[in-house]
Structures are given as structure tokens and as C-alpha cells.
Amino acid sequence: MTDALLALEDGSVFEGRAFGARVQRFGEVVFNTSITGYQEVFTDPSYTGQIVVLTAPQIGNYGANEDDCESPRPFIEGLIVREISSIASNWRSEETADRFLERHGIPAIAEIDTRKLVRKLRIGGVMRGVVGPGDANPQDLIDAARRSPSMAGLDLATRVSTRKRYEWTQPVSRCSPSERLKDAAPPEFRVVACDFGMKRNILRRLVHSGCSVTVVPAGTSAEDILALKPDGVFLSNGPGDPEPLEFQVAQVRKLIGKTPVFGICLGHQILGLAMGGKTFKLKFGHRGANHPVINYQTNKVEITSQNHGFAVDADSIPAATVDITHMNLNDHTVEGLRHRSHPVFCVQYHPEAAPGPHDSHYLFNDFTQLMRGNKR
Amino acid sequence: MPRRNDIKKIMIVGSGPIIIGQACEFDYSGTQACKALRADGYEVVLINSNPATIMTDPELADRTYVEPLSVAYAEEVIRRERPQALLSTVGGQTGLNLSVDLAEAGILEKYGVELIGAKVEAIKKAEDRLMFKDAMRKIGLETPQSMLITSVEAGFEFAARIGYPMILRPSFTLGGTGGGIAYNREDLVEILERGLDLSPVHEVLAEESVLGWKEFELEVMRDLADNAIIICSIENFDAMGVHTGDSITVAPAQTLTDREYQMMRDGALACLREIGVDTGGSNVQFAIDPKTGRMVVVEMNPRVSRSSALASKATGFPIAKIAAKLAVGYRLDEIKNDITRQTPACFEPTIDYVVVKIPRWQFEKFPGAEPVLGTQMKSVGEVMSIGRTFKQSLGKAIRSLETGKASTADVLLKELIPQRLITPNPERLSYVRFAMENGYTVDQVHEMTAIDPWFLRQIAEIVEYDRVLENHTFESAGKDLLRKAKRDGVSDNRLGRMWGVDPLKVREKRKELGVRAVFNRVDTCAAEFESFTPYLYSSYESECEAEPDSRPKVMILGSGPNRIGQGIEFDYCCCHASFALREFGHESIMVNCNPETVSTDYDTSDRLYFEPLTLEEVLNICDTEKPDGVIVQFGGQTPLNLALPLKRQGVPIIGTDPENIDLAEDRKRFGALLDKLGIPSPANGTATSEQEAIDVARRLGFPVLVRPSYVLGGRAMVIAYDEDTVRRYMREAVVFSQERPVLIDRFLEDATEVDVDALSDGEGVLIAGIMEHIEEAGVHSGDSSCVLPATSISPNALDTIHSYTVQLARALNVIGLMNVQYAIKDSTVYVLEVNPRASRTAPYVSKATGVPLPKVAVALMLGRKLKDLGHLTGGYTSGVLPVPQYFVKSPVFPFNKFPGVDPQLGPEMRSTGEVMGVGENFGEAFAKAQLSAGTPLPNDGTVFISVNDRHKAEAVELGRKFTELGFQLAATRGTAAALQAAGLKVKTVFKVNEGRPNAVDLLKAGSLKLVIYTSTGGHSFSDEKAIRRSAVMYRVPCITTLSGAKAAAEAMVSRRRDPIRVWNLQEIHQKLEMHSAQA
Ligand SMILES: Nc1ncnc2c1ncn2[C@@H]1O[C@H](COP(=O)(O)OP(=O)(O)O)[C@@H](O)[C@H]1O
């Protein structure tokens, strides 16, 4: 019955059943604790180079549909679950999750003791791993895992970024006739969004709150960005380690003070570095939809959607010029920054959610407010 | 915002007796609230009429009032205690309603008491269905269209607008009686006419039907700073149309994408904010159209609920405890998560397993009630199970039910499949599986049931794998096969049946092959953080997280799902066993599968195993924990049935030896013992065939009492006055008797029944309570009111009872608790039965005497002697414990939920709960008990009396009493004649079949205030039934025994004489200490 293996660099091997594409892949093995939203996870470019373990045991129940894609295709290297559904049951479903993964060449393993695996990662930290066929020699897979590149120091953002500039005009759409959703605001601001592996829902949210968005490649220079005369610049989420992104950091440094800047996730880390901070790798990262974050300005807690393996070091932030605006209540890491004298702010978590709670949508309006203030 | 310091003393309102729809989940929430507030230094005053609850233990509150939950008595408590605040949201609907009544009666204002939790406005906005709908529309949430209807014509107009089917709910009828679903014009006319007639305000709420839509619930919490979180999402397996309390439910929701789930989350938070529940937990119910995704809000409960208890157990997030803290000003982010310790309670639990809840019904106890499920809750209890997958969890849940049936019921009929699938009923789950075994496809079953295809597909896969298993033999079954079977929740029993071997053999083999149960933790965070609480469930994964301790440890087997005859009283005992063990320095390990209870709170024991109470699961736990002792005498019949098999597997049972428990249950052996001791019992015999039964009955002489062995709650027990009844019984009984003989006793008519609870160390015996029943023998002990101390039993009889009890305890070498039931007839004392275990009355006696019986029992089981336990028993180590006042326990019946059922009391138990009344005299205590039980006695008006000839003389006595009290009398011809002959003024009333206006007409017209109608013995006639039924329907107290009627008269006397007064248990027990000081 065993027809797929997961081998880890620490020498452990997990046996399960193969789903999706029957191919061998390596990657950093990470876990996500969100109960819903597996399709958004598959298609979030921030998972480039990662094999994802989902703690929710029943995956695929509601199938897959075009609207819930966060990018044109899945970016995970592989999927590890306890059980995958053989049918899809939901009025919006277009195909089964299994078929969706197979179509995009992503291998998946089911019937794995995911809880044991997650405990291993929590205690030992994230590890490199390989997903391979059941008849493969486990030792070969372990060796392959050990030979595979580590995340630290890799520039994945450039790899997944769009090659050419494009416009995005689509706002958020209802998933049900009953969904309470404010109508999209009329386009009022020109925003240039730097794509480091951007999720679509960020673009939808920006448009919804009154922005017309031009998406530019990760390699775009500050000059070229400013040449587009933006009312504001947005720095997207993305995969991997922020440190190697020296070019991007340098560009962003030049933007600060010239135009309002808003960053999410990797964008937040890049801003952190640009404003003089440092970043470090978390033991096993934050990936889920239930992380409590306190907003020091409102003194209210937001339940947030998170997906990051690196974080900005609180002590490295130059207190004279930058405020820490948000903090994670679980491990007290930095979740938000704001420049004291320039219209620049960013959050580590995902206010666009997808998947996750909508508590933090207000940040997109904060951004438009900032741009409005800056226009006058 | 830290805690409020302007408040010092807080009053908590409990939920009263266990009734359908309001069970021990509110003992759980109330107990947590008491604990949390006291831990925070607040003084807690509690009022709750239910003595069987943990929350009413004197240790849990500073002042505990076991008093009626009525405005008058609550005011008296407030007047005495002067609390600054009243917490309204942990006592269920009862607590909420009383809080509102107190507010509206101006009492809270008068005494300056602040309502905390939810304010009156918020409560009303949520509870009033129309106000609620308006509120939802205002924030852009849809609700089913609806309209208040006052005439059939108006009904037609509305139907023309929204079409059929239509949901109809009469306003203010008991438990929604008279409501229903109209599928067409005829139904509409019928239900509307009935509904308008039943509704005191002649109003029916008509609502657009969303039958067949997917039903969901979200458990929401909010603090004063407006931080709001979702604790858990629950998806109903059964579609809209089956009450959530009667639905199989699954957590977390399984078939929603993140987009849809977040839409629901946003809706729930918006709803909470609009209704204005400023702190605490609430429950919001949604329905979604599976075709279009249209979503409507069904209702919201602005308080902790049955579902929030379920959500707490399902996630490890203690909603009620946190709600209490929020009510006194804390913020969610100021409270720590007990389980992870590091992280705050302000987060949304995520779970890496699947939770399944299945309700337990008991229609069989209510002949005349149709076993179908609808918008009104009918289940008496529920089980929850935790598994890594839905399949595993479902299998465990079915086992937890203890229906005696296997997951594939044997009594299913092919020809019934469509009907059983289309009309929701208690057996539908079995039929879904059965249908698939018979070739129905997922689509076909979905067509008929509207159950989501994902769930159905899971069941289909279970059935498919069964085929695979069946193609194997015990010998050919290999590791992978067994591992998959266990991972999919297939029991050893089932495999054993399939392969024709003893389940224990299967267990042996799989263990040899390394297919062992391991235990995973419920940790609120899917292992993202370390967990510090051993809250465990079994799975067949590859890593065990139990980490057992090496300390001396004792395991307690709980009582499983609530059912009539085995309810909260047993959970009470289990919890106390656990507290006692911890106090005596032993690690306490709890095993139970009932999510409503205090025993399944991870706070109650050192370690909690949320598992089915089956031999397989309990042995798995023993393998891991290796307990030094296992306690089986506190959980009712459930653990008793496991006692011998466990012992045979070498599990160390402590307390009374299972062999002796068995002896007491085995009629033949027990009879022999009684003869040896020279203790009389009703002449009796056993039978395994119809003819044998007839012979025995003839020999004993009618009336006889017939029943199966090994049941609790007088299940399937009948009084037979003739041979036909015996014959009929023997034909039907077989199903229940489980290869055990049917027991036949001479039935003692008009005997006084007595319940005795005693503590024993095998040598020394302490009698805790001698309870005199109000109703005569023949009314199940659980269904009759009883009083402490006994009021009318002769000293001789008391002495006899005393010495019999001591002899029995010694003869059975009882270590711990024992319960004996006696019947006194013509000054002879007969033993009816001995239960060498904790009884239903243990909590009531503990509260009356101030001696914690279960705690003493545990000490005895740990090997201590009574003579060394004086410090726990107020100095008494033998004899009978004193009681300083009068304590009446009265049962509460669910008849209003089963219209058409005859409320005549009998030997089969049908009450779901109990209350206690405390007084200076019997009448006062009884009056309070009746009030608490929801059958308040009238002060004036007409009393209707109809008794059989045996009772005419006593009826005259009564008649005179009531006349003196200023009541008018009405009676049926026979009784009327007797009364008139005695010179009493009485109005003669037609029986139903005699003409009109008859008794039922008068009841409808509201001109009768009290009905006293004793059965004419034998089989009671249809018109008797009709009258008793209508009494229930129109909420007129109906007394079906003369002894009950006499007690009622005394109660009325007291009501004229005695003022409204209340006592708290602490001061009562104070008196006792002085007592024993003198003694
Ligand atoms: N409009 C409706 N159409 C179909 N079923 C309904 C409708 N409204 C309620 N129900 C069913 O009735 C049950 C009880 O209704 P609810 O409003 O929750 O009352 P309660 O206060 O008794 O919980 C619900 O769980 C649902 O299954």
C-alpha cells in the first residue's frame, strides 16, 4: 500500500500513499496549521522551494476552483497530508484537489502521521526533505535531501517574479450571493506593486480600496518605479530569505521619503532591512491563520494569516526613526513597522488573508489614506 | 483592562434540573464559572435547584442555595446576600430567563445588582425572533423570511408568497409543542389550527423553509475591548430540519472553502456586535444552500450553550471559564492558554483531528411518541469522539453510544430504507450504511437525506473496506490490513464478528503485529506549541504522546452518554472520586465520552482520556497507563458491565469485588443469599420462555412485575395484572434481555418504598440516608419524590432496614457505596434490589447530610476503614447520618416534549432530572421541590379528582383537605358519589367517552387547576390517558398517585403558613457540625 516516501535530512523516512503527480521533488519541509484554504496555500508563491505539511487531517473535501487561486499555478514543491478526499463536495468546485495537483505536476503523499512529523519540525526546526516513489531506496532519498540547497541565502523572489510589467484591475468578487462585501471604491490612486511572488488577493484588495495597480518585476529600479509617477508603491510577499535581495533593499531605500510605501511579508522584511534593521530565520516559522497580533495604535488584537520563515529582529530596529506598530502575541516577534517621518509602513502578516481571517483589511485603507494625505 | 475591583460578590444563576435541551453542559459551564471567579478572589453566590450538580457542592461557591429558580426565591437570596453583580450567561436558557425576569421585575435595580455577561437589551434582541431578524437585516445578513400569523387565511397569503414547505412555530408553547413543517395546503391548515389553538397568544411564527440546506454553527467569544474570536466551527451531518441538538455534528466544518468559512466568520462577528453581547461566548447558527451558496442566519444564543460545551471539549479551549473572566473585565489577551501556557487565550484554536458528536434518543420509553426528528430537540444525551480522521472518529462515536447494537444494526429492513432515509429518525445513520451495503449510491442517498456527499462518501468507503476485510480471514489478515482497519475506526469486536473469533484474539494478534493504539493530545494548536495538559484520545498513528506518570494512580470509568436512569448523578460521583484521589495523593485518570460533563473537563482530573467506554478502548488505556486501581462503581451500569471482563484481563478493580457486584445482579444467586440471611424479598422467579413465564406468574399470583435482567432505570419493566400482558411482554422483551432470563416478581401493591444509601468497608457500615418515597412502590425510584428524613416510617421498620442493610453490606463485602431499595407492606420490610455501587441519590444525600459520600467511598476503596474516617463523616462511623432539616427530591419529566404520551408513573423510569427542596417542614420542602420541578401547585380554583375504588376512602380524606383549603372539587361519577356521600360539595364531570363538557373540555377551558387521576390498575383506559395527556398539554399539574396528592395538600398548607425563606448549604451543614459536636 506504501507507494510514496518522504525522506528528511535527519535520516527519518515516512511512508504513505501517492497522490497528485508521481514525481520526485526536494524542498524545505514546513507545516501550516490553517484548517481551511489549502488551495490558497498550494498557489501562494511564497511556498516556492517548500514541501508543505498541512495539520488539518482531511484535505481536498471541497475540491479546487479557479477563483481561489492565489497565482496562475501551485508553487509548493510537494504536499504532505493525513488524508486526501477522493471526491470534491462544494458548489464552487471545478475539480478534485488530487486532479488539480496532478495537472500541475505537484506530488502529494497521504496517510502520513502528520502530527508526528509536525512535532518533529517544531522540536528540531524545519528540515530539507525529498518526496519520492515508494520503491525508491530510502537512503538515496535521504542523501538527496542532504544535498539539496538550503533556503538561507537563496534569492527565490526574482525567480518567481513576473518577467514583464502588467496592469491589474480586478477587485474582490463575492463567493456567495450572501457575502457582505462593500462595493469597490472608484480608482483614485496609481500604485506600483513590486512583485516578489505576489498573491492575487493583495492585488484584488488594492483595487477594491481604490487603487489602479501596475505590477512590476522584482528587478525594477527605484528610478523606473518613480518614473511611473505612482501615488504609492507596494512591496509584495514572496518566498525565501530577504538578505540576498540587496538590489531590492537598495531600491527601496531610495523610495523612502519620495513616495508612500506599504509592504507585506517579504516586502515588510525588505523595508525592515532598508530602514536599517536585520532579519533572522525562525526555527519553524509562522504558517497558519490563527496568529494573534496586537496593534499598538488601537491596542486591539487581530487574528492574522501568516506565512514566513524569516523575521525582522526587534532589537535591530533604529528606534529613533522607526516604530514597531504590531507585535505577535505568541512569540513576541515584530509584526509591523512604521517610519516616524516618512509615509512608510509594513506588516509581516497577510492582511489580504486568503486563507485566513479578514480582521486586518483596514491596512489597505490605511495605505490609501496615507497616499491621500501625501497627495495634498 | 484588568479585573474589575468595584465588584466583590457575584451571583451565578444555574440552569436547574436536567431536561431535554438543557443537560449537564450547564453544570460544566457553571462549575467553570464558579471556579474561575473564586480563583480570582470574588465571592460567589450560587442559586440552582439541581442537587445532582457539581456546581452546587458547598466547596464550589461561598454560598450555595439549592432553591427554586423563581423570581420570588431568587429575590430572597439577593436580599440576604446583596451581590453587586449577577452573571446571566452560564445557566442556559433558564438562567438567562430568570435574569431577565429579575431585571424586569425591578429587583436588580432595587438591590443595585449589575447584570454582567449579557445585558437585558442584548438578550431580548437575540431571543425575540422578529427583533433578531430585523437586527440581522440591518447589518446585511439574510434570515429566512417569516411572518407572525394569527389566522389560517393569513397563512395562505404568506404561503402564496414564499411557497411550501413552511416552518411553523406556535408562540410560547411548551418546548415548541404544536410546531411543524407544512408541505402542502392540508398540512398548513392542520398545523396552523392546532398551533393557533395551543398558543396562549394565538400566534404562530411562519417561516420560509430552508430544509435540506447545510447547517453550521460558530462558537464566538468577545471581550470588553471588542476583541472577538471564533473558537470552533461545527458542521451538521444532518441538514437543516433536524435540530442541532438532534443532529450528528462534526468539528471542524469539513465542506467549506476558506472564502465561505470567512464569510460565515465575518457574519458571526457582525451578528455578535449588532446584538451587543459585550462579553463572553455566543453561538451563531447558519444555513447554506448547497446549490447556490446563499447563506442565512438561523439564530444566535447570547450565552454559553450545549454547543459551546462541545466546542470546549473539541478544542481544549474552556469557553465558560474564559467567559466568566471576560465578564469581570479581563481582556482575551490578558488570559493565558492553560494548555500551551506560553501563548494567550486570544487566538483561534486549530485542530488536527476530527470530532464527531452523536445524540442519544430514548423514544422507546415513550410509547405513543413518533420516533422522528424535526425542529424540536428530542435527544436525552450525546457522545463525542475524537479521531485523526472522520472515519475513525465516527467509528468511535458509534461505539460510545452503548446502544448495545453494533455499528451495523441487525434489525434493519430493506423495505424500510427509503422511508428511514427520507424522514430523519434515530436510526438514520444505521440506515445510510445499510443502504450502501445494499447497493445504494452516494448520489441516491444524498437525494433522499440531503446529507452532504462528502460525509456519505466517507461512509461508502467504510462499507467498501468492509468488503475487503470480509474477504480475509483471521489468519490471512496482515499488518497493513489491520492497521488500515484500526485507522479507519473499525473495532476489534467487529473484526471478531467478521472473522468468527473472540475480539480479544483480534486484539492479541494486532498487538503482536505492532498495530497498537497510541494516544495523541488535544492541544488547541495542532502541535505548533508544546502542550502541558494530558488531554488525550486514542489513534493508530506512529507516536504516543501519553507520557504516563510513575506516581500511584487510579483510573475512573465514567458513565458515558446521559440517558434516562443514568445521568448527571453518576458524573457527579466520578468527579468527586477524582477530586478525592488527588486529595489522597493519587494521580486521577478519567475515562469518559460525554462532552456535556464536568468529568470531561481537562481541569477535573490529572489526566483525561476522551474515549468510548468499551473493553477494547479501556484495555488500550490500561496498556499505556498501567493504573494501580480502576474504579467501576461510580459510573452507573456502564462500567459495571465492564467490571468482570476487565478483571479477567488482569485489570486491578478496587472497591467491591466484581464477582459480588455480579452476585447482587444475578437474581438466582442473590435470592439464595437473601434466604440464607433470612431477609424477605417479593416472591419471584425467572423465565426464558413464554410458557415458563406464565407458569411462574401463576405460581406467584397476579399482579406480577416482569423485567429483563441487567438494566438500569427500570427499562422495559411492566406490571402485569393478567396473563395476556405477560405473553405480550415475553414476545417483545427478548430484544432487550440479551440472552439473560426475564425476571418475574410478585408485585407489592400500595407498599411504601424506601431507598437507602450506605458506606461500607466490608465490616463497618455507615448508613448515609434512609429516603422515604412519596409515591408507593411500583413507581420507579428514579421517578418518585422522596424525603429525608423519613416522615412516616415506624421506628421498628427503620431498625429492620438498618440491620438488613448492615447484613447485606457485609454479606456482599461491599467496599465503598451501596444502594438498597426496600418496600414496606403491612409492616413487613422487603428487599427490592441491592446495587453495590453509587446510586442516583448519592449527590442528594451528600448535600442533605453534608457528608461527601463519593469521597468517603474512595477512601474506603483505597483501603481505609470507616472508623478512621470520622473527620470526613462529621464524627459518625456507624448508625445513620442525621439530617437537620427536610430535604425533598422530586423528579422532572420530559412529557411536554412527547405530546400524546401518558404521564402515568410506573416502574419504568422516565424522568430526565431532579430538583431538591429544602424546608423547616415536609410541606415546605415539597412545595419548593414541586415549584422547582416546573409543576407549581395552585392556590385556588377547582381540583379534579378521579381515583379507582381501592382509593375512594383516601380520596374523601383528600377532598375534605382541599375543601378546607378553599378549593372547589370536581370529580368523575364514581369518585363524586363517594365525596358527596361524605357530605362534600363536588361538581360531577363527564369522562371523555361519556359526553360533553367532559374533563378534557374543562382542562382546555382552563377551569381545572389541579388534576388528581390515579390509574384504575390493570391497563389504564383511553379516557384516563386522554385526561392526563391534556393536563400535560395545558400545563395543569397532574398527580397520578394518592400519596403524591396527599403530599401536595401538605405543601399547600405550608404555602399558606410559611414565609418565603431560603437556606444555603453552608449554613445548613454548619448546624450539622454543631450537632455532631454535641453527639
Ligand atoms: N427556516 C427553517 N427551515 C428549515 N429548518 C429550520 C428552519 N429554522 C430552523 N430550522 C431547524 O430547526 C432547528 C431549531 O431551530 P432554532 O431556530 O435553532 O431553534 P432552537 O432555539 O430550538 O435551537 C435548527 O437547528 C434547524 O435545523
Ligand SMILES: Nc1ncnc2c1ncn2[C@@H]1O[C@H](COP(=O)(O)OP(=O)(O)O)[C@@H](O)[C@H]1O
Ligand atoms: N416486587 C415489587 N413490588 C412493587 N414494586 C416493585 C417491585 N419490584 C420493583 N418495584 C418497583 O419498580 C421500580 C424499579 O425496580 P428496580 O428493581 O429498582 O429496578 P432498577 O434497577 O431499574 O432500579 C422500583 O423502584 C419499585 O418502585
Ligand SMILES: [Mg+2]
Ligand atoms: Mg438552535
Ligand SMILES: [Mg+2]
Ligand atoms: Mg432501583
